[in-house]
Amino acid sequence: MSVIDDLQSDYNLSNTQIKKIEAWANIDLSKARHLGGGAHGDAYDVGGNRVFKFTDDNTEADASSALITNKHKNIVNIYKVGKIRSKGVIHSYSTYLILQERLQNIPNNDIYDALEGFFEHHFVEGITTDNIERTNGKYNYESAFQDYLVNEKLHNTELAKRLTNIMLQIFDGLYFLKQRNIDFYDLHSGNLMFRDKNTPVIIDLGVSYTKNPGNIDVLQEYIRKIII
Secondary structure, three states, X not given: OOHHHHHXXXXXXXXXXXXXXXXXXXOOHHHOEEEEEOOOEEEEEOOOOEEEEEEOOHHHHHHXXXXXXXXXXXXXXXXXXXXXXXXXXXXXXXXXXXXXXXXXXXXXXXXXXXXXXXHHHOOOOOOOOOOOOEEOOEEOOHHHHHHHHHHOOOOOOHHHHHHHHHHHHHHHHHHHHHHOOEEEOOOOHHHEEEEEOOEEEEOOOOOEEEOOHHHHHXXXXXXXXXXX
16 A cells, blocks of 8 residues: 555545645655554654654644744754544544654664663653753753663763763753643653764654643644644
8 A cells, every 4th residue: 555545544534635734744745654653643754854743642743833933952843733634434533743853763772772771760750851850050860870871881981971961962852841841751762863973852742741821822823724
């Protein structure tokens, strides 16, 4: 099956709806490449260093919409957010549309494994916007990360220096979300990519909530343009 056939089948989209989505996002879905899917939707490479996501997660759409005009080097760039109505067997439902930047995978396995090990070590409480704090320019998890490097016998190495730089940027991105009243609860290596070999980026806001009612107005302004 083609990408168009898959979208029509998975999301009950008509040819007219597909064409309107393409015009709205300035993409050609017939040339899209499926990158992967999850419980809530699918992501496609649509060229031009862009990814197009179909999701039923309204919280991700809301958080993403808040980032269209709020940029940070360690948070994925969001270009557009919209919504489309599809007709099911019994009732209609909404699918949210997110156009965002395409990034690179984590540079190597050593970095991936080290980051994932640290996140797993804090799995119970999680490293989230709720519990990250910054005092006098220092994050509350910095010492814990250094202790982790010591325990893993990675301290005093070039890799440790690089990992520390990467982790501090991840904390920067998380703290940026906190300052924008966006709660984020899903920090792990699978939700990180890189803009270049030294710049980590949080890419997936699927487990996020916005505390700012104004963000809903921003989302509604965008979705009014694409409800079909």
